[in-house]
Amino acid sequence: MKVSVVSRSGKDVVKGGLELSDSATVADLQEAIHQRTKKFYPSRQRLTLPLKPGSKEKPVVLNYKKSLKDYCDGNHLTVVFKDLGTQVSYRTLFFFEYLGPLLLYPIFYYFPVYQFFGYKGERVIHPVQTYALYYWCFHYFKRIMETFFVHRFSHATSPLSNVFRNCAYYWTFGSYIAYYVNHPLYTPVSDLQMKIGFGFGVLCQICNFYCHILLRNLRSPDGNGGYQIPHGFLFNIVTCANYTTEIYQWLGFNIATQTVAGYVFLVVATLIMTNWALAKHRRLKKLFDGKDGRPKYPRRWVIFPPFL
Numbered sequence: 001m002k003v004s005v006v007s008r009s010g011k012d013v014v015k016g017g018l019e020l021s022d023s024a025t026v027a028d029l030q031e032a033i034h035q036r037t038k039k040f041y042p043s044r045q046r047l048t049l050p051l052k053p054g055s056k057e058k059p060v061v062l063n064y065k066k067s068l069k070d071y072c073d074g075n076h077l078t079v080v081f082k083d084l085g086t087q088v089s090y091r092t093l094f095f096f097e098y099l100g101p102l103l104l105y106p107i108f109y110y111f112p113v114y115q116f117f118g119y120k121g122e123r124v125i126h127p128v129q130t131y132a133l134y135y136w137c138f139h140y141f142k143r144i145m146e147t148f149f150v151h152r153f154s155h156a157t158s159p160l161s162n163v164f165r166n167c168a169y170y171w172t173f174g175s176y177i178a179y180y181v182n183h184p185l186y187t188p189v190s191d192l193q194m195k196i197g198f199g200f201g202v203l204c205q206i207c208n209f210y211c212h213i214l215l216r217n218l219r220s221p222d223g224n225g226g227y228q229i230p231h232g233f234l235f236n237i238v239t240c241a242n243y244t245t246e247i248y249q250w251l252g253f254n255i256a257t258q259t260v261a262g263y264v265f266l267v268v269a270t271l272i273m274t275n276w277a278l279a280k281h282r283r284l285k286k287l288f289d290g291k292d293g294r295p296k297y298p299r300r301w302v303i304f305p306p307f308l
């Protein structure tokens, strides 16, 4: 079979096209493109079917598992190639974004950084600041461990640019919150409020971990299995029980530490996770539409507080 690989503007990406066997898959085509141009390894390639001129539809993305024959009738196929840029594994992306807050936060607790901001006096450390340090470090350590030992990702890689974007988000917020919670002029909340906040937060972190175990069990160890209907525990009520418990564990941290910086992060993180949860809920409803023998996605809240 003859395959022409063109850019979106119609230029030849692989000069003269490629000749592949009739039983070749999209993965074989990606490998053949890689052989011709070394820098375009398979996860860097996005292959789609060409659109008719003036069409406003979304192009069909080629599935690497499918046969090329599934995408054409005759013996010639034209595919549109897009370079996704340098890729990194999801584990690398998550590791670096969580490593920042894990290392930066203790710097504000242990080192005399406030002297550089003009505070010369002796710094008294309140118990809540020590517990906040433990809580914070436990949270990010847990997320790194989950990244390596719990999550079963379906996407192999992410663009390198996401590492910089995500690190900017986590590292900046981590430093911003650490600065205020460990500040020499920090005023602690009452003992009772601190206990309620951390107690509730730890409970939510345990629930969040359990939600991640339930998500893990939806896929086989090699990450196959696609998207399934999450069920059990809080997933019987909300589609994104993991985001819900994540939001509430930050609320617990904020009840205990009470800083504007912490609440700003809570609002931003809630907006981001709600947006993602809406997309995940829509995807599951589309996948499980009750037609052609597919199960129907049960009626659930997207996230709690409810957005339907």
Ligand SMILES: NC(=O)c1ccc[n+]([C@@H]2O[C@H](COP(=O)([O-])OP(=O)(O)OC[C@H]3O[C@@H](n4cnc5c(N)ncnc54)[C@H](OP(=O)(O)O)[C@@H]3O)[C@@H](O)[C@H]2O)c1
Residues within 6 Å of the ligand: 151, 152, 153, 154, 155, 208, 215, 216, 218, 219, 226, 227, 228, 229, 230, 242, 243, 246, 269, 272, 273
């Ligand atoms: N503080 C913040 O700003 C913030 C923001 C986002 C996340 N987080 C925390 O980080 C955690 C991980 O985030 P995430 O966005 O990666 O979570 P996620 O997409 O909901 O899921 C975690 C893992 O479960 C898989 N999964 C999700 N739904 C599934 C389904 N229906 N069927 C089969 N597998 C499914 C995902 O697969 P895929 O690889 O296919 O996605 C991923 O590997 C969150 O739960 C939360 O605790 C915090």
